Amino acid sequence: MGRQPNPNFMAGIPELMILRLLQDREMYGYQIVQAIRTETAEVVSLGEGIVYTVLHALEREGALRPRRKTVDGRSRIYYSVTANGLRRYRDLAATWTTLAGAIQSVMEGNRHVPAI
Amino acid sequence: MSLPFETVREDLLRAGVTPRYVSRYVTELREHLTDLIERERASGLGIEQATERALALIGREADLAKATIERGAPLSVAARAPWAMYVIMPLALWMVVLSAAIVSMMHLLWPVRGLAPSEMPESDRALIAFASFTTQYLVGLGLAAGCIAIAVRQRLASGWTWVGLLLIALLTGMLGFYMHVIPPQDGHQGGAVYSLFALVYRHGHESLAATLGAWALHAAVLFGLTATAYRALQARIVFLAPYSHQ
Numbered sequence: 001m002g003r004q005p006n007p008n009f010m011a012g013i014p015e016l017m018i019l020r021l022l023q024d025r026e027m028y029g030y031q032i033v034q035a036i037r038t039e040t041a042e043v044v045s046l047g048e049g050i051v052y053t054v055l056h057a058l059e060r061e062g063a064l065r066p067r068r069k070t071v072d073g074r075s076r077i078y079y080s081v082t083a084n085g086l087r088r089y090r091d092l093a094a095t096w097t098t099l100a101g102a103i104q105s106v107m108e109g110n111r112h113v114p115a116i
Numbered sequence: 117m118s119l120p121f122e123t124v125r126e127d128l129l130r131a132g133v134t135p136r137y138v139s140r141y142v143t144e145l146r147e148h149l150t151d152l153i154e155r156e157r158a159s160g161l162g163i164e165q166a167t168e169r170a171l172a173l174i175g176r177e178a179d180l181a182k183a184t185i186e187r188g189a190p191l192s193v194a195a196r197a198p199w200a201m202y203v204i205m206p207l208a209l210w211m212v213v214l215s216a217a218i219v220s221m222m223h224l225l226w227p228v229r230g231l232a233p234s235e236m237p238e239s240d241r242a243l244i245a246f247a248s249f250t251t252q253y254l255v256g257l258g259l260a261a262g263c264i265a266i267a268v269r270q271r272l273a274s275g276w277t278w279v280g281l282l283l284i285a286l287l288t289g290m291l292g293f294y295m296h297v298i299p300p301q302d303g304h305q306g307g308a309v310y311s312l313f314a315l316v317y318r319h320g321h322e323s324l325a326a327t328l329g330a331w332a333l334h335a336a337v338l339f340g341l342t343a344t345a346y347r348a349l350q351a352r353i354v355f356l357a358p359y360s361h362q
Binding site: 052 | 150174183
């Protein structure tokens with residue numbers, strides 16, 4: 001059976017980071033963007049407005065759960081990870097780890113890398 | 117000047133995205149914008165510069181709407197199946213209302229069967245008048261108003277809205293709870309005849325031509341009223357709304 005070609009390298013990265021960060025605490029969109037920037041030492045910068053399309057897509061898939069909260073007079077929608085989201089995170093993390101390992105392997109000159 | 121992200125709202129609504137989702141997305145974007153402005157202000161920028169920079173960081177409104185649509189934002193029922201929203205739904209609602217009116221009126225009228233309206237208690241006459249007015253006018257206007265509200269709220273430019281308004285006008289023009297008073301004549305006692313059709317009597321007999329004429333007039337008036345209201349609201353929306361012509 002033929003292997004599926006790897007998707008775009010960056011596809012799934014925002015989901016991966018969001019699902020990881022939200023395991024520690026629930027956050028709203030602005031906090032998530034700032035957290036990604038801080039945690040990656042500003043190497044990765046998620047679009048400020050685009051983050052919501054990712055969050056909403058994950059919510060539709062049942063990976064995230066939204067909760068409306070009023071804090072300091074501001075109505076916010078906080079997101080947290082569901083059990084489904086944890087499974088999704090493990091799948092994405094495994095794919096990314098294998099992919100990163102494969103790329104690293106090629107860069108180091110070792111061509112016999114396991115197929116993803 | 118319009119509020120920020122009104123273009124996103126318009127683009128998404130016109131793409132058929134559910135108004136509830138659109139409203140939430142726009143609210144989140146506005147909250148995010150406020151946070152960014154506060155951050156930029158804290159770094160020493162003036163309000164105008166901070167706002168400009170915050171808007172640039174969030175991204176172009178047309179791009180935000182495009183990304184949301186491409187990510188598979190939820191579409192409304194009216195966008196996915198307008199025939200269900202504008203034909204099946206009004207039909208079903210109208211049948212439910214009419215059935216409820218018939219059942220309740222039959223129940224109420226049974227004790228006073230055979231009586232002429234003038235011999236009935238005032239409360240029964242009022243109830244008959246209420247049922248007639250409701251099924252002949254209010255239900256049709258209510259359903260048409262519902263159709264128009266959904267179409268305008270969701271920025272739908274579907275021909276199904278017109279089909280729905282026409283159907284409602286035809287149905288409510290023809291059917292309803294009707295009471296026809298038959299005066300006493302030629303030694304016969306007068307009374308009342310109840311029907312679900314707008315029967316018109318001429319010289320004591322049903323007249324098909326007059327019935328069809330009354331039906332057509334009733335339907336035409338209702339359709340004229342609702343169509344005018346719909347066109348006026350459509351024009352107002354087009355005039356007021358920002359829209360990124362992509």
